[in-house]
Amino acid sequence: MSIDLDKELQSLGDSIFLLRQEIKKGKKELLPELVAKRKKFKELAKKKTQELTAWERVQLARHPKRPHTIDYIQNIFTDFVELHGDRKFGDDPAIIAGFAFFEGIPVAVIGHEKGKDTKEKIKRNFGMPHPEGYRKAIRIMKLAEKFKRPVFTFIDTPGAYPGIGAEERGQSQAIAESIMTMGSLKTPIIATVIGEGGSGGALALGVADRILMLENSIYSVISPEGCAAILFKSQEKAPEAAESLKITAEHLKELGVIDCIVPEPLGGAHLQPKKTYRLVKRALRKALREIINTPIEELVEKRQAKFYSMGRFTEV
Amino acid sequence: MGLKDLIGKFKGQKKLNIEKGEWIKCEKCKTLLYSEDLKKNLKICPHCGYNFRMTAKERVDSLLDEVFSYDLFPKIAPVDVINFKDTKKYKDRLKQAQEKTGLKDAMIIANGKIYDREVVLAVMDFRFMGGSMGSVVGAKFVRGAEFAIEKNIPFIAITASGGARMQESIISLMQMAKTSIAVDRMNKAGILYISVLTDPTMGGVSASFAFLGDIIIAEPESLIGFAGPRVIEQTIKQQLPEGFQRSEFLLEKGQIDMVVDRKHLKRTLYTLIKQTQG
Numbered sequence: 001m002s003i004d005l006d007k008e009l010q011s012l013g014d015s016i017f018l019l020r021q022e023i024k025k026g027k028k029e030l031l032p033e034l035v036a037k038r039k040k041f042k043e044l045a046k047k048k049t050q051e052l053t054a055w056e057r058v059q060l061a062r063h064p065k066r067p068h069t070i071d072y073i074q075n076i077f078t079d080f081v082e083l084h085g086d087r088k089f090g091d092d093p094a095i096i097a098g099f100a101f102f103e104g105i106p107v108a109v110i111g112h113e114k115g116k117d118t119k120e121k122i123k124r125n126f127g128m129p130h131p132e133g134y135r136k137a138i139r140i141m142k143l144a145e146k147f148k149r150p151v152f153t154f155i156d157t158p159g160a161y162p163g164i165g166a167e168e169r170g171q172s173q174a175i176a177e178s179i180m181t182m183g184s185l186k187t188p189i190i191a192t193v194i195g196e197g198g199s200g201g202a203l204a205l206g207v208a209d210r211i212l213m214l215e216n217s218i219y220s221v222i223s224p225e226g227c228a229a230i231l232f233k234s235q236e237k238a239p240e241a242a243e244s245l246k247i248t249a250e251h252l253k254e255l256g257v258i259d260c261i262v263p264e265p266l267g268g269a270h271l272q273p274k275k276t277y278r279l280v281k282r283a284l285r286k287a288l289r290e291i292i293n294t295p296i297e298e299l300v301e302k303r304q305a306k307f308y309s310m311g312r313f314t315e316v
Numbered sequence: 317m318g319l320k321d322l323i324g325k326f327k328g329q330k331k332l333n334i335e336k337g338e339w340i341k342c343e344k345c346k347t348l349l350y351s352e353d354l355k356k357n358l359k360i361c362p363h364c365g366y367n368f369r370m371t372a373k374e375r376v377d378s379l380l381d382e383v384f385s386y387d388l389f390p391k392i393a394p395v396d397v398i399n400f401k402d403t404k405k406y407k408d409r410l411k412q413a414q415e416k417t418g419l420k421d422a423m424i425i426a427n428g429k430i431y432d433r434e435v436v437l438a439v440m441d442f443r444f445m446g447g448s449m450g451s452v453v454g455a456k457f458v459r460g461a462e463f464a465i466e467k468n469i470p471f472i473a474i475t476a477s478g479g480a481r482m483q484e485s486i487i488s489l490m491q492m493a494k495t496s497i498a499v500d501r502m503n504k505a506g507i508l509y510i511s512v513l514t515d516p517t518m519g520g521v522s523a524s525f526a527f528l529g530d531i532i533i534a535e536p537e538s539l540i541g542f543a544g545p546r547v548i549e550q551t552i553k554q555q556l557p558e559g560f561q562r563s564e565f566l567l568e569k570g571q572i573d574m575v576v577d578r579k580h581l582k583r584t585l586y587t588l589i590k591q592t593q594g
Contacts, residue, residue: 170527
C-alpha cells in the first residue's frame with residue numbers, strides 16, 4: 001500500500017540524509033554506503049511505482065499531502081489574480097479561477113481546489129463544485145477568449161457535488177454548458193489532471209487541446225467505490241472496480257483520451273513537491289509550444305475532431 | 317448510486333410484459349390495466365395519468381406521421397472497449413440487452429415527418445442497459461446531428477437514461493464532450509434542437525446533450541437530475557423533499573421550459589418548429 005511505500009522510502013530517505021550529514025562532517029569512509037543506499041532508494045521507488053496497483057494509485061491521487069491547484073498556481077505561475085463569482089448566485093470556493101503569468105505569458109488559470117486542512121476542506125467542499133463553480137469557470141473562459149489568453153485548467157475533484165441546492169440550481173446544465181463552451185472556445189486550452197478526475201465534474205474542466213495527466217492521478221467515469229457498489233454489489237470491491245475501470249494515466253494514454261503523462265518524483269508527487277512543480281511546468285511549456293502558434297480556427301477544429309473521434313464501435 | 321434504483325425500478329416494470337397482452341398493474345394508482353388498451357393510450361394510465369416508459373420504436377410511432385427511417389445508422393454496434401467485467405462480462409450484458417430489445421444499443425436515430433415537417437429524432441431506449449450512454453449512443457447522436465445540419469431540419473432528442481455507461485469507463489465519459497460538441501455545431505448551423513426529457517434522465521446524459529436544448533421539455537413526473545437521489549441522500553444524510561428532481565420541480569426551479577403530457581407532445585413540437593423555422 002502507498003502508506004507503507006511512504007514509510008519505507010521515507011526511512012531510507014532519512015538515513016540517506018543522516019549519512020550525508022556525517023559525510024559533510026568528514027566521515028568520508030561512509031561514502032560507499034551512501035552510494036549504495038541511494039541506489040537502493042531509486043530502485044525501490046521505481047519498482048514500487050511500476051508495481052502500483054490501480055487502487056494504490058487511487059490512494060496516491062487522493063493523498064492528503066498531494067499538491068493541489070493552489071500549489072501549482074503558487075509555484076508555476078506568477079502574479080495570480082483570483083476572480084470570484086458567477087454573477088448569478090454566488091462564489092464557489094471549490095473552483096479557483098483567475099489570470100496569471102506563465103513564464104511571462106499572460107494566461108487564465110482555472111482549477112478544482114480540495115483544500116488542505118479541515119477548515120479549508122470544508123470551505124472548499126472537498127473540491128466538489130456547485131453549479132456556481134462551473135458558471136464562474138465559464139465566465140473566466142469567455143474572458144480568456146475575449147482577451148486571447150490561453151487557458152490552463154487543473155482537474156482534481158471527487159466529482160460535482162450531489163446536493164439539493166446543486167440540483168435546484170442546475171448542476172447538469174452548468175456542467176453541460178462548461179463542456180460545450182470548452183468545445184468551441186477560441187483560445188488554446190491545456191488541461192492537467194493532477195489528482196482525482198471524478199466524472200462529469202472533472203470533464204467540465206477537461207475539454208482541451210492538450211490533456212496531461214500526472215503519473216499517479218486517476219480519471220474515471222465513476223469512483224471505484226461507486227462502481228463497486230452498483231456493479232460489484234459491494235463497496236469493498238472498490239480495488240477490483242478500480243482495476244476493471246482502467247483509470248490510470250497509462251491506460252488513458254493507451255485509450256487515446258489523454259495526450260501526455262507527466263512523470264512524478266519517485267514515490268509520488270507529495271514526496272518531492274518542488275520537483276513535481278518543475279516537471280509539471282516543463283510539460284505545460286511543451287504543450288503550450290505545440291499549440292500556441294496554430295491558427296485558432298484550426299485549433300478549435302482539431303479539438304472538436306479529437307473528441308468526435310473518441311469512442312469505439314463497429315459498423316458492419 | 318441512482319442508477320441502481322433506476323435499474324431496480326426498470327426490472328419491476330419488465331415483469332409487466334406489455335408485448336404479450338397481459339393484465340398489468342399501474343405503478344402509481346395500482347389499477348389493473350389491459351396492456352393492449354394501455355398501448356393504445358400512448359402508455360398512459362387512463363385512471364391516474366401515469367406515464368409508463370416507452371420503447372424507442374413506440375416513441376417514434378407516437379411522434380412521426382411518416383417514417384422515412386426508424387434508424388438512419390443501424391449498423392453502428394457496441395464493442396467491449398476495455399474488456400470490462402464486473403459480476404458479469406460486458407459482452408454478455410450487451411448480448412442479453414440486444415436479445416431482449418432487438419436493438420443494437422440504447423439509441424436510434426429516426427427520420428421522418430411530424431405532420432408536414434421533416435425532423436431527426438434521437439430516441440433513447442431505457443430497456444437497453446438503463447439507456448446508458450457509451451460509444452454507440454455518442455456516435456449515433458453525432459451522426460444524427462450532422463444529418464440534421466446537412467438537411468437543415470430540426471433535431472429532437474428524447475432521453476431516457478441512467479447516465480454514462482460504466483462498462484465503457486472513460487470512453488463513455490468522453491461521449492459527454494462528443495455530444496456537446498455536436499450540439500454546439502447545430503447551434504452554429506442554426507439548427508433547432510429540442511430536448512425532451514423522459515423518465516429517467518440522469519448523470520452523464522443529463523449533464524451533456526439533454527440540458528443543452530434550445531428548448532427543454534419534460535414528460536410529467538420524470539426523474540431528472542445530475543446525481544441520483546440515493547447518492548444525494550447518502551451525502552447530505554437527510555431525506556429528500558417530496559417531488560425532488562421531478563419534472564414539475566425542475567420547472568419551478570427554472571431548469572426546463574415546460575412539462576408536456578405525452579398526448580400533447582407531438583402538437584407542441586410541431587408548433588415550436590413552426591414558430592422557429594421557415
